[in-house]
Amino acid sequence: MENFIVIYQALPFLLQGIITTLGLVLSALFLGFIIGVPLSVGQVFGSSWTKKFIGIYIWFFRGLPILVLLFLFYYGLFNMIGLNLSAFVAAVLVLGLRSSAYQAQIFRGSIQSLGQGQLLAAQSLGMSTGKAIWNIILPQALRLSIPGWSNEYPAMLTESAVTYAIGVMEVLTRGNFIASRTYKPMPIYLTCAIIFLILSYSGMKILHILEEKVRIPGFEE
Amino acid sequence: MKGPEGMNQKKELILRIKDIHKSFGGKEVLKGISFDVYKGETKVIIGPSGMGKSTLLRCINQLTFPDQGTIWLRDQEVTHHNLREINLFRQKIGMVFQDFNLFDHLDAVRNVEIALIKVKGMKKEEAREKAMHELKKVGLGKQASLYPAQLSGGQKQRVSIARALAMDPEVMLFDEPTSALDPELIGEVLGVMQKLAREGMTMVVITHEMGFARSVADEIIFLEKGKLLESGPPEILFYQPKYERTRRFLFKLTELYGDLNGKK
Amino acid sequence: MINLDFFLEILFPSLLEGLIMTMQLICWSIPIGLVMGVIIAIGRVYGNVLVSFFSKAYIIFFRGTPLLILLFILYYGFPSIGIYLSPFVAAVIGFVLCSSSYHAEYIRGAIQSVRSGQVLAAQALGMSKLSAVFNIVLPQALRRAIPGCSNEIIYLIKYSSLAFMVTCIELTGAGKIVASRYFTYTEVFLVIGAIYLIIVSLATKLLNILEERASFPGWENRK
Numbered sequence A: 001m002e003n004f005i006v007i008y009q010a011l012p013f014l015l016q017g018i019i020t021t022l023g024l025v026l027s028a029l030f031l032g033f034i035i036g037v038p039l040s041v042g043q044v045f046g047s048s049w050t051k052k053f054i055g056i057y058i059w060f061f062r063g064l065p066i067l068v069l070l071f072l073f074y075y076g077l078f079n080m081i082g083l084n085l086s087a088f089v090a091a092v093l094v095l096g097l098r099s100s101a102y103q104a105q106i107f108r109g110s111i112q113s114l115g116q117g118q119l120l121a122a123q124s125l126g127m128s129t130g131k132a133i134w135n136i137i138l139p140q141a142l143r144l145s146i147p148g149w150s151n152e153y154p155a156m157l158t159e160s161a162v163t164y165a166i167g168v169m170e171v172l173t174r175g176n177f178i179a180s181r182t183y184k185p186m187p188i189y190l191t192c193a194i195i196f197l198i199l200s201y202s203g204m205k206i207l208h209i210l211e212e213k214v215r216i217p218g219f220e221e
Numbered sequence B: 001m002k003g004p005e006g007m008n009q010k011k012e013l014i015l016r017i018k019d020i021h022k023s024f025g026g027k028e029v030l031k032g033i034s035f036d037v038y039k040g041e042t043k044v045i046i047g048p049s050g051m052g053k054s055t056l057l058r059c060i061n062q063l064t065f066p067d068q069g070t071i072w073l074r075d076q077e078v079t080h081h082n083l084r085e086i087n088l089f090r091q092k093i094g095m096v097f098q099d100f101n102l103f104d105h106l107d108a109v110r111n112v113e114i115a116l117i118k119v120k121g122m123k124k125e126e127a128r129e130k131a132m133h134e135l136k137k138v139g140l141g142k143q144a145s146l147y148p149a150q151l152s153g154g155q156k157q158r159v160s161i162a163r164a165l166a167m168d169p170e171v172m173l174f175d176e177p178t179s180a181l182d183p184e185l186i187g188e189v190l191g192v193m194q195k196l197a198r199e200g201m202t203m204v205v206i207t208h209e210m211g212f213a214r215s216v217a218d219e220i221i222f223l224e225k226g227k228l229l230e231s232g233p234p235e236i237l238f239y240q241p242k243y244e245r246t247r248r249f250l251f252k253l254t255e256l257y258g259d260l261n262g263k264k
Numbered sequence C: 001m002i003n004l005d006f007f008l009e010i011l012f013p014s015l016l017e018g019l020i021m022t023m024q025l026i027c028w029s030i031p032i033g034l035v036m037g038v039i040i041a042i043g044r045v046y047g048n049v050l051v052s053f054f055s056k057a058y059i060i061f062f063r064g065t066p067l068l069i070l071l072f073i074l075y076y077g078f079p080s081i082g083i084y085l086s087p088f089v090a091a092v093i094g095f096v097l098c099s100s101s102y103h104a105e106y107i108r109g110a111i112q113s114v115r116s117g118q119v120l121a122a123q124a125l126g127m128s129k130l131s132a133v134f135n136i137v138l139p140q141a142l143r144r145a146i147p148g149c150s151n152e153i154i155y156l157i158k159y160s161s162l163a164f165m166v167t168c169i170e171l172t173g174a175g176k177i178v179a180s181r182y183f184t185y186t187e188v189f190l191v192i193g194a195i196y197l198i199i200v201s202l203a204t205k206l207l208n209i210l211e212e213r214a215s216f217p218g219w220e221n222r223k
């Protein structure tokens, strides 16, 4: 009973964290998308130097733990270049850059699975490579990427909790704050867990609906 | 550059292919191929697989760049240009692929109109009208809103023919248009091509459908080991080939694809 | 201010200690996580209603909950119900719970993608269902799950850094302590980043070799 009272009292404070968490996750996914798409195009169609450079970028951001990236950028690199960013913005940038590496790999896989034929056909009609990529390759590749891309959302959601380490006021940070004050860690942490589960589950549902919407008729995988 | 004038007054030169060479990784696939294609003519290219037929066709519209040699479309040189100008030439050279290469995310009519809009800059309604017209010409007016995955192989290939035709090309290139099709679907595609030929379209066709070649081709070209071994009208090439190798290849084809009249 | 001495005398010795801790975390968590993953997956596919439900709930809960919350529950929450775990043990348990749920999901998918004809054929030869599962289905399914599980192992290596959040001083934690004392975040975390890149790249290579070893002719072509 006592536990429920604690939860009840903590809930408004925790729920405010949802805004931060979702804002962080959605901005980072968006940033990752904006950067990830050109990266994937560069990786497939770019010169060998472009490919190498992008390869190193992806290797770097995929190889480092999120915690190390946060520390490195927030306390280190951003300060070094004179950027004085809030923890939230820094977290969006770090999670976004990191996500761009993962998203680029998803998109690259889809582009490659299309094969040469689509590009050749577009070129045979007189389309420039740029137009062909924009009008023919990307619309298909992005659709093919949706299942893989959908996994980025829950992954990003669970990872966003790590930004607690640099003090972003997301759900877990707030939970921790209350837990240390009320000496009731269990109910608070469990509530946080349930909030994340709900966010994850409802987000996936929305993505599934989206997936159905953009499906190409008759096209199975 | 000024193209060569045809010796025959009546014949209007559309394509001139001269001394085309192409190597892949040190292996010479094309070793100097030359021939001319005149307006309204249908040229059929035959030859064993892996001998560079597709490569030759792709050289014509610069999907593959030849290492050496020149190609003219009418009196304009196609080779040795920048990509912008090549894109202009490609609009005038239609191509049909063995595996269709329809754009899977677009329904049939949008497959046909997309290049009209994005390349030719045509207005949407105008492009739609033109696309519908082309689709009807290949007998697919009713299938306009179906997606590639909802079409049969034969229908896909007819859409891809309509897509190429919509650009009003001077010449059409076909790379084994029926070899990915189930036998019962081959006829509908060959029928469309036959009609095109009758209507005076200039065509270069790689095919092993000997019945089609016999009835439609003005000239058959036998390509072997990267060289044009011999060429001639079907009656001559089929019944009195100069070379034993040609005879042997044709014999194998008839075993596989039926006799020269297209019957099994 | 920052010189070679800093790296040689201060940073590297602490990082070495941290690295050893990281290795211990990984070496305990990976195998236990894998075994748990297989068990949960089998329970999910072949278990009775209750077992299957429990396995499904396990997978959903531990996949959907941020690992950091799990660690907090284990380390800060459990004492309130009378269970006291050392930072190291709490971290390992958290890693095992999290990674096993991911492994289980990959393995479940792989089991279900083995064609039912395989089991029928085995049963037709007189094998029991159990024997068919262990001798025919699992050998195929586990091979098929390798890419996903490999991925998860790589994640686990990187996630081991979260142990620091429950005061288990592994590589990242050791670095953080030095970095904040000497205010040398960029240098320290670039070094740490390089170490993780090396570990992760080595592990990826190893897992790729394993995957190649485990494949058999015609493998790639099968749906």
Ligand SMILES: Nc1ncnc2c1ncn2[C@@H]1O[C@H](COP(=O)(O)OP(=O)(O)O)[C@@H](O)[C@H]1O
Residues within 6 Å of the ligand: B024, B025, B029, B048, B049, B050, B051, B052, B053, B054, B055, B056
């Ligand atoms: N892009 C390419 N890169 C490397 N080799 C190629 C390429 N395209 C074709 N080839 C090679 O050139 C040869 C001729 O191929 P192709 O023109 O497709 O023959 P055909 O159409 O007569 O079967 C083949 O040996 C093929 O492997």
Ligand SMILES: [Mg+2]
Residues within 6 Å of the ligand: B050, B053, B054, B055, B175, B176
């Ligand atoms: Mg070919």
